[in-house]
Amino acid sequence: MILRIALALFAVPIAGGLLAGMDRIITARMQRRKGPPLLQPFYDVIKLLQKEATTVNMITRFFTTFSLCFTILAVVLLFTGQDLLLCIFAFTLACVFFVIMGYSGYSPYSFIGAERELIQIMCYEPMILIAAFAFYEVSGSFHVEVVWKLDQPLITRLPLIFLGLMFILTIKLRKSPFDLSMSHHGHQEIVKGITTELTGVCLAMVEITHWFEIIFSLALVYIFFVSSAAYMQVLAVFICLAVYFLEIVIDNVFARVKWKNALKISWIVTGVASLANFVILGLL
Amino acid sequence: MLGLLLGLPVLAALFMLLFKKQRQIAILTRACASLVIALSITFCVLNYNKTLIIDLSFQHWLPYATLLLEVLISGFIIYKAIVHKSVLLCLLTGLSILLSIGYEFLYKDKTEVSQTIFIDKLSLLMILIIGVIGGIICIYAVEYMKDYHRHNPEIPDRRNIFFTVMFLFLAAMFGIVITNQLSLLLLCWEISSLASFLLIGYTKTPKAVKNSFTAIQTNVFGGLLFTVGLVLLGVNGIADFRSLVSSNGSLTVSIAVFLLSAAALTKSAQFPFSGWLLGAMVAPTPSSALLHSSTMVKAGVYLLLRLSPMLGSNVSGITVTMIGGVTFLAAAMMAVSQTDSKRVLAHSTISNLGLIIACVGIGTPEAIWAAIMLVVFHAIAKSLLFLSVGSTSHQLGSRSIEDMDGLIGISKQLTIFLIIGIAGMFIAPFGMLIAKWAAMRAFLDSGNFLIVIIVAFASTITMFFWTKWLGKLIANAHRIKPTSYVMRGDEKVSLYSLAALVIIICLLHPLVSSSFIEPYINSTTTDSFPPPIEPVASAIIIGMLCLIFILPLILYPIYHKFSVKQTSLYLSGENTGDDESFYGGMGQVHRVELRNWYMQGIFGEEFWLRKSVYLGAGILIAGFFAVIGGHVV
Structure with a gap:
């Protein structure tokens, strides 16, 4: 238990940061650039932490901290094998704090970014919930623990739900075409969106939160592929990496969509994938 | 004790009519509302360890009193309907009261109920919700209504009527959650419909009147469904929840359960019946609060909860x-x-x-x-x-x-x-x-x-x-x-x-x-x-709640110590x-x-x-x- 908590607290941000670093290198190579060193995200955060703290108001930083704390809590709960729905609820709470942080900034950019972030949550949340429901339906429990005891990984029973989850992960990770609320590149019409008003420590916290988010999202993928077989447990990690690579490719291939389309597409995908998969489950 | 619990709001309602001075009404409301809160809590504590069953079947006047009250209520509604020329409402109310009268006289012998009042843990919990939250809302309403009339001088000040209806509402809700006998429940049901009608129409503006009629029409329709269900159950010799739940599922019983459920849906403002609750927003806020949170809409849910073994x-x-x-x-x-x-x-x-x-x-x-x-x-x-x-x-x-x-x-x-x-x-x-x-x-x-x-x-x-x-x-x-x-x-x-x-x-x-x-x-x-919810999960939830309150306490001194420079917003320079x-x-x-x-x-x-x-x-x-x-x- 303590080992797992330690894993969640220390290994996860490192892994998340490394993934973010890899992301930047791969993206750069796709654009025929060299790209920054692998550890660049860590350098960035360290630099941000050393900056003089300025803020537009006195409450924004509270929400940033809250968001980080509850994201960490969600990851800890997930890694210790707790109820999957509880993890998702904690995660949603963190996301809500993040949105409120954006609202509290109150410049047009962060305000609109917050609204868009909220729409992005509305796009992906149903699918995440349904994925958890499907997990319960197949494994008979909400406890994440049971996936390590399954004879066959969930993907064999829930292929369509997994595809739906893949789709919304792009939205969750704010990858193009769904980087509506903030983009990692400062070329957006709303500047840096929800994080426009953040500097220094607050921005560093948002970065770290994002590392945790990456791992949380990939852990959901992991759950679909892991089983009691040892080789699956290793293979699932590589599948997660492959999924993340796919996300990077998608990020670089697509142009940003309008929020209306994002909402419609994601809800249609969620509805069709989940309904079809549940019907198939019922028939089997 | 039970009599007190039921009687207090009724008495409060009646007394309220006598007073005209706003100060007196305010004091009376505060006193009665606090008493209702105290009584409902005491009642729950005293009766916590037992299931309270009271037989009132030997009280032969009870069915007649019930019927009389129902006739009075229907008469009032029909009168209102005639004044405002609503044929539909007239028909619905008339039909429903005729059915009630027929039911009382035709099935009187078949439908003897030995457990008139049945109070289990669910009833106790409902009493707590109604009493405590209803009481708090009444206390709040005292100041609110004063302000309300100051802000809206064009609305006639009928605060005594307002508080009368509020307390009547509470009494009706207490009635609904303690009776086992369906005909008594129907009476309280109708009282709460009437009370909501009066509250929604309080301001007497054209919009309020229109919306109050929407509400009463929907609720009288629900009452009609309820009465038909009651008659159908009467045919089978069932007149209370306890025998209904243990009955076999014959055709008439199934239809009756369906009709009662539909009646519950009208009260709880489910589609297609939700229009009235949206219209109810014209009422002063405390009455909306009462309708929405602890009373009216929860009556429908309560009925369904009692029917749930048949669902x-x-x-x-x-x-x-x-x-x-x-x-x-x-x-x-x-x-x-x-x-x-x-x-x-x-x-x-x-x-x-x-x-x-x-x-x-x-x-x-x-x-x-x-x-x-x-x-x-x-x-x-x-x-x-x-x-x-x-x-x-x-x-x-x-x-x-x-x-x-x-x-x-x-x-x-x-x-x-x-x-x-x-x-x-x-x-x-x-x-x-x-x-x-x-x-x-x-x-x-x-x-x-x-x-x-x-x-x-x-x-x-x-x-x-x-x-x-x-x-x-x-x-x-x-x-x-x-x-x-x-x-x-x-x-x-x-x-x-x-x-x-x-x-x-x-x-x-x-x-x-x-x-x-x-x-x-x-x-x-x-x-x-x-x-x-497993104990571990409960503990985590409670932990999270504590975290939300503790984090700011930890963060505040830290953030206070490292003061930051406040800058202006980014508005493109x-x-x-x-x-x-x-x-x-x-x-x-x-x-x-x-x-x-x-x-x-x-x-x-x-x-x-x-x-x-x-x-x-x-x-x-x-x-x-x-x-x-x-x-x-």
Whole structure:
């Protein structure tokens, strides 16, 4: 238990940061650039932490901290094998704090970014919930623990739900075409969106939160592929990496969509994938 | 003791009519409301360890008294209907009272009920909800109504009538949750319909009158369905819940259960019957709070809870579940498009009741547990929200959410109450979410996948419209101006106690479960029933709640120590310096105005309201024919 908590607290941000670093290198190579060193995200955060703290108001930083704390809590709960729905609820709470942080900034950019972030949550949340429901339906429990005891990984029973989850992960990770609320590149019409008003420590916290988010999202993928077989447990990690690579490719291939389309597409995908998969489950 | 509990609100109501001076009314209301709260708590403590059963069948006057009261109520409604030339209402009421009279005389001997009053843990819990929350709302109303009449001098001051009806309402609700005999329940049912009619029509503006007639028509229609169900049960010699639940499922009984469920749907404002609750928003806020949180709409839920052993995987159960699911989703979508805070609350009430009713329709112990939890949390958080919105609208002079970004400058307390109320409605680790969590599990276990998918979408939309309201409350927080508004006694007491309740009941939810809900469920089912939320999960939830309150305490001194430089907002370099305006293209100064999203194109009320009413009606009619057809085939 303590080992797992330690894993969640220390290994996860490192892994998340490394993934973010890899992301930047791969993206750069796709654009025929060299790209920054692998550890660049860590350098960035360290630099941000050393900056003089300025803020537009006195409450924004509270929400940033809250968001980080509850994201960490969600990851800890997930890694210790707790109820999957509880993890998702904690995660949603963190996301809500993040949105409120954006609202509290109150410049047009962060305000609109917050609204868009909220729409992005509305796009992906149903699918995440349904994925958890499907997990319960197949494994008979909400406890994440049971996936390590399954004879066959969930993907064999829930292929369509997994595809739906893949789709919304792009939205969750704010990858193009769904980087509506903030983009990692400062070329957006709303500047840096929800994080426009953040500097220094607050921005560093948002970065770290994002590392945790990456791992949380990939852990959901992991759950679909892991089983009691040892080789699956290793293979699932590589599948997660492959999924993340796919996300990077998608990020670089697509142009940003309008929020209306994002909402419609994601809800249609969620509805069709989940309904079809549940019907198939019922028939089997 | 029971007589006192029932009699006090009735007496309070009657006394209120005698007084004309506002001071006297205020004092009387405060006293009676506090007494109601104290009495309901004492009653629960004293009767906690037993199931109270009282036989009143030897009181031969009781049926006649019931009938007389029903005739009086119907007479009043018919009189009102004639004055306002509503033929439909006349017909419905007339039909319903004729049926009641016929029932009383034809089936009098067949329908002797030995357990007139039956008070188990569910009734006790309901008494607590009605008494405590209803009482708090009455206390709040004292100051509110004073302000209300000061702000709206054109409305005739009939405060004594207002408080009479409020207390009558409480009495009727107490009646509903303690009787076992269906005809008595019908009487209280009609009283609450009448009370809601009077409250909605209080201001006597044309709109209020129109909406009050919508309400009474819907509720009288529900009463008619109830009466037909009662007569059908009378044919089978059933006149109370206890024998109904243990009866066999013959055709007439199934139809009767279906009709009673449909009657419950009218009270709980489910589609296709939800129009009246939206119209009820014209009433002064405390009465809306009463209708929405602890009384009116919960009467329907209570009836369904009592019927729940007859629901489940049969046609009635599936119909109720589906209507609940559709209502949950459709009302949540419509809530997104509303700018009027009271209307958002109305839609969210309908939506939450949809979830509760979907749970009851499932009928498994787990689902019933979730439903009762939802009732408890919803009653507390919703009444807090209504009362806060009431005070807010008096302070801002507007009910629009768009104007609420200035609220924190006027009253920090009110903003915090609104935030607590909103958090209590949808987010972990607060109450509604705990219950919803169990509900999700129950839906999954029932194998109804359609409802599972509906719940996933509806929960998300619920989160959306609450969060954007929350955002609006916090958005302007850095421009805090000195507080210009001081909360007064009654307001303060009621708002503080409700806000405290939201948090305390969240912390104590395992206790609520183990002392009320689990014993009740164990008394209705033979299977052993573990509470759906495991102790570990409960502990984590409580831990999260504590974290939310402890974190700021830890952070505040740290942040205080490392003071930061405050800078101005990024307005593309054109900030005039006050964060509220910027230089436009020709150098002129523009104000920054930020508006929320209401997405009329996707979630527009006009578009969805009609569709969901048709869908609800369709499900109901299909269910009705399926109930008949299932037995014929």
